[in-house]
Each structure stands twice: as structure tokens, then as C-alpha cells.
Amino acid sequence: MPYETQQCEVEPDVSAPEFPVQFCPVCSLWLEPRRCKMICPQCGYFMSCSDYE
Numbered sequence: 001m002p003y004e005t006q007q008c009e010v011e012p013d014v015s016a017p018e019f020p021v022q023f024c025p026v027c028s029l030w031l032e033p034r035r036c037k038m039i040c041p042q043c044g045y046f047m048s049c050s051d052y053e
């Protein structure tokens with residue numbers, strides 16, 4: 001009797017962060033999510049989370 005190994009190890013690429021990755025248009029740094037906005041740690045540029053989907 002063949003041992004049925006049904007291991008669907010197809011891991012979906014769910015490395016999606018809570019927020020869509022946004023980069024600072026000024027210095028191209030990764031904006032950090034802060035409450036309801038994404039803010040650049042370097043220049044302080046920020047965009048509100050409601051500005052995009």
C-alpha cells in the first residue's frame with residue numbers, strides 16, 4: 001500500500017507587507033509606515049495612507 005504523501009509545499013509568495021512599499025521621491029528611501037501615513041526617515045517626506053490604495 002503506497003503511502004500517500006500529499007504535501008502541497010507550494011508556498012505562495014505572501015511576503016506582502018501591510019502597506020504597499022513606497023519609496024521617497026526625494027531620496028528614494030523606503031518610507032516607514034507611521035499610523036496613517038508613510039514617512040521618510042531621512043528627509044521627513046510623508047504621504048498619507050489614504051492617498052493611495
Ligand SMILES: [Zn+2]
Pocket residue numbers: 024025026027028029040041042043044045
Ligand atoms: Zn526622503
